[in-house]
Amino acid sequence: MNTHKSTRPLAMALCAAALSLAAGAALAQRTPLLVYTALETDAMKLYKDGFEKANPDIEVKWVRDSTGIVTAKLLAEKANPQADVVAGVAASSLALLEQEGMLAAYEPKGFKELTPAYSDTKRPPAWVGMDVWAATICFNTVEAQKRGLPKPESWKDLAKPIYKGAIVMPHPASSGTGYLDVAAWLQMWGEPEGWKYMDALHENIAQYVHSGSKPCKQxxxxxxxxxxxxxxxxxxxxxxxxxxxxxxxxxxLGWDIEATGIMKTSKKMEQAKRLADWMASKEANQITSNWWAIVAYPGVAKKLEGIPENYEKLLAKNDLNWSAKNRERILAEWSKRYEGKAEAKSN
Known part of the structure; x- marks a missing residue:
């Protein structure tokens, strides 16, 4: 009897078991990184998969909500921060965290390749841009025809009485998109004129909803x-x-930047920096360009249907630090005037 042959399957089985145990142990040893985000759910999986493939010893654990909610949560946790990294959150919110001393300044690898206008101006930067997102009006041509509504060409058009009850808009305290609209109107026209415009617009608003996506879906x-x-x-x-x-x-167009920043209090600084490095990479920017017409890495953006060629030139003048500094005051004033038409919050 050939004992060598009969023991081979056993040896192979033991070897396979040992390998699977080792693989399991390696997975079990992955460092969890808590990342607060307002990214669209469609995008979160691609970023997580891409990063974890390049960094198999780290596991991204997302905590997702809309921009305003994430910002409020981070500020509420200031005394005992939970997150390691903030990614895919408005730069105006990250500028506010930086003003509160909550972010670690860090220049990711490859930062010099990125368009400098879309990151923090300090060096090293406290936050690094991923993409620009900007206001757009979704106009349902079929519904408008039924109601005899003309196509609006400007923000001022939306304040005309013919649009009464026909408009939905994001709530600026919950939604980064809602806040960038309000901040843009106040900066474009000055505060007295900006509030006067919003008073007139309010007459035509059916509801302020708690998401930047929802008005277009509706x-x-x-x-x-x-x-x-x-x-x-x-x-x-x-x-x-x-x-x-x-x-x-x-x-x-009012606009803001989706950006990444590292929390100063993270106990996993090395892993947090690796995520910041990856988010600034060409690979991550290529993922971003699936959705966004303007990304931080030059030459990566694609032409998106319905988005004009001169899109970048349509962006309004915007001081993100001003938006951050005045956020609390602006939201308090907005709420005092318009909260009555806010959508009920679901628990």
Missing amino acids: AGAGEFSIGISFEFRAHQVRKSGAPVELIFPKEG
Whole structure:
């Protein structure tokens, strides 16, 4: 009897078991990194998979909500921060965290390749941009025709009485998109004129909803004729076949930057820096360009249907540090005037 042959399957089985145990142990030893985000759920999986493939010893644990909620949560946790990294959150929110002394300044690898205008101006930067997102009006042509509504060309058009009850907009305390609209109007026209405009617009608003995507989805579904939203969601809704036209108001578009920052209190600084490095990489920017017309890495963005060629030139003048510094005051004033039409918050 050949004992060598008969023991081979056993040896192979033991070897396979040992390998699977080792693989299991390696997975078990992965360092969890808690990342607060306002990224769209469609994007989160691609970033996580791409990063973990390049960094198999780290596991990204997302905590997701809309921008305003994430910002409020981070500020509420200031005395005992939980997050290691903030990624895919408005730069105006990260500028606020930086003003509160909550972010670690860090220049990721390859930072010099990125467009400097889309990151913090300090060196090393406290936050690094991923992409720009900007205001877009979703106009349901079928619904508008039924109601005899003309196509608006400007923000000022939306204040005309003909649009009464036809418009939905994001709530600026919950939604980064809602806040960038309000901040843009106040900066474009000055505060007295900006509030006067919002008073007139308020007359036509059916509801302020707690998401930047929802107004365009509602317009796409025909619930309302007009949804104030942002270009990524507008592009997606149009691509899905909804009878939606994208309008880029001629006065200029409010905008913000999705950005990444490291929490100063993270006990996993080395892993947090590796995530920041990866988020600044060409690979991550290529993922970003699936949705965004302007990304931080030059030459990576693709042409998106319905987004004009001169899109970058349509962006309004915007001081993100001013938006951050005045956020609390602006939201308090906004709430005092307009909270009555806010959508009920779901628990």
